[in-house]
Amino acid sequence: MSSPDNRGNGLFGVYIHWPFCAAKCPYCDFNSHVHRGAFDEAAYVEAYKQEIGYFARQTRGRTVQSVFFGGGTPSLMDPRSVGAILETIGSYWNIAPKAEITLEANPTSVEADRFRGYRAAGVNRVSLGVQSLREGPLAELGRRHTVDEAIRAVRLAQSIFPRSSFDIIYARPKQSLSDWEDELKEAIWLSQGHLSLYQLTIEMGTRYFDLWNAGKLKMPDEDLSADFYELTQELTKDAGLPAYEISNHARPGQESIHNLIYWRYGEYAGIGPGAHGRLLLDGKRHATAMEKMPFDWQKRVLTRGHGMATDDILSWEEEGDELLVMGLRLREGIDPNRFATLSGRRIAQTQIDELKRIGFVETLPNGFIRVTDKGWPVLDAVVADLAA
Numbered sequence: 001m002s003s004p005d006n007r008g009n010g011l012f013g014v015y016i017h018w019p020f021c022a023a024k025c026p027y028c029d030f031n032s033h034v035h036r037g038a039f040d041e042a043a044y045v046e047a048y049k050q051e052i053g054y055f056a057r058q059t060r061g062r063t064v065q066s067v068f069f070g071g072g073t074p075s076l077m078d079p080r081s082v083g084a085i086l087e088t089i090g091s092y093w094n095i096a097p098k099a100e101i102t103l104e105a106n107p108t109s110v111e112a113d114r115f116r117g118y119r120a121a122g123v124n125r126v127s128l129g130v131q132s133l134r135e136g137p138l139a140e141l142g143r144r145h146t147v148d149e150a151i152r153a154v155r156l157a158q159s160i161f162p163r164s165s166f167d168i169i170y171a172r173p174k175q176s177l178s179d180w181e182d183e184l185k186e187a188i189w190l191s192q193g194h195l196s197l198y199q200l201t202i203e204m205g206t207r208y209f210d211l212w213n214a215g216k217l218k219m220p221d222e223d224l225s226a227d228f229y230e231l232t233q234e235l236t237k238d239a240g241l242p243a244y245e246i247s248n249h250a251r252p253g254q255e256s257i258h259n260l261i262y263w264r265y266g267e268y269a270g271i272g273p274g275a276h277g278r279l280l281l282d283g284k285r286h287a288t289a290m291e292k293m294p295f296d297w298q299k300r301v302l303t304r305g306h307g308m309a310t311d312d313i314l315s316w317e318e319e320g321d322e323l324l325v326m327g328l329r330l331r332e333g334i335d336p337n338r339f340a341t342l343s344g345r346r347i348a349q350t351q352i353d354e355l356k357r358i359g360f361v362e363t364l365p366n367g368f369i370r371v372t373d374k375g376w377p378v379l380d381a382v383v384a385d386l387a388a
């Protein structure tokens with residue numbers, strides 16, 4: 001099957017990675033670094049401006065539908081730095097009038113004090129890392145805020161930004177289903193439009209991994225994890241905040257545009273230390289990754305104009321696999337015709353039929369294939385079957 005040149009879907013976003021945190025949380029394997037000593041933030045922001053220019057020159061004519069400041073902890077940034085970066089983005093690309101401009105924030109009171117500055121700089125959505133609404137677990141997760149501070153930060157964000165969301169980590173050690181039921185009901189009550197609910201995962205290289213490996217951290221078994229997940233789906237659906245992605249819940253119309261660009265397999269420029277991007281250049285999909293170490297990245301940008309560590313052209317097969325991995329996380333599912341366009345082959349009908357027979361996937365009236373409630377807990381296996 002031949003594959004046409006047009007491999008895109010018109011979606012384009014910009015991801016800005018801010019790599020610094022006040023402390024390293026024991027469960028986190030994101031590219032985040034605690035930096036002590038002198039730091040010239042204005043000079044560091046110059047590197048972002050240069051790297052934005054580098055990517056913008058390769059992607060002229062795109063309209064930016066979303067900008068996402070992720071981390072690390074972008075709420076440690078001076079609002080003037082956020083403003084300067086947004087201004088640079090606007091000087092190179094068109095920014096859609098209704099573009100979503102999100103900043104990830106930690107809910108300490110110090111950071112909440114900067115919210116108005118971020119709003120004035122152009123941020124119109126914040127995503128707060130609340131993580132828990134219980135004091136003990138917050139301390140165990142190594143968080144530097146209290147429940148009260150988090151609630152105040154959420155309320156303040158809701159009064160300043162047109163849209164906001166917060167993250168909670170559940171299925172934590174020692175957490176019971178009924179504890180979670182109470183906590184989740186409080187989270188739903190506190191939320192406005194969007195909630196991200198992540199089951200705790202043990203990531204290699206973290207302090208939690210060492211503790212778990214030494215038998216000092218008891219994680220829920222598979223059955224209990226599935227019960228946690230099911231309860232989460234039920235309560236959020238009943239409250240009008242259904243999952244539109246495996247861990248993300250929104251009232252219809254309040255979904256995160258930025259995250260949808262990833263999951264619908266659009267294009268995004270990944271800027272800053274350790275950022276990943278996917279760009280269609282001359283009909284080929286590039287997977288880009290920047291140097292991870294914050295100050296090595298800065299040096300590279302200053303000498304070469306970008307901090308690229310790797311720039312790989314994906315094969316058709318890899319593109320098809322990525323479309324499935326990303327798209328099947330979504331409630332809306334994937335378009336099998338787009339899979340065929342990207343990968344040059346069709347998903348085997350026998351695989352689809354077999355997965356339908358056991359109730360793991362379904363075909364929607366628009367022809368999209370999606371994973372059912374029953375299939376979601378075994379998503380990885382379903383994706384592997386469809387990709388085979």
Ligand SMILES: C[S@@+](CC[C@H](N)C(=O)[O-])C[C@H]1O[C@@H](n2cnc3c(N)ncnc32)[C@H](O)[C@@H]1O
Pocket residue numbers: 027028029030070071072073074104105106128129130131167168169198199200201202203
């Ligand atoms: C980039 S991180 C954190 C952003 C921000 N610095 C914070 O801590 O709030 C984005 C989200 O991933 C989630 N997360 C990080 N590590 C996790 C893990 N091991 N298991 C489950 N969720 C995790 C947390 O909910 C976190 O808010």
Ligand code: SF4
Pocket residue numbers: 020021022023024025028029030032071072073106129
């Ligand atoms: S969870 Fe957030 S604050 Fe904690 S180390 Fe990771 S990025 Fe930093």
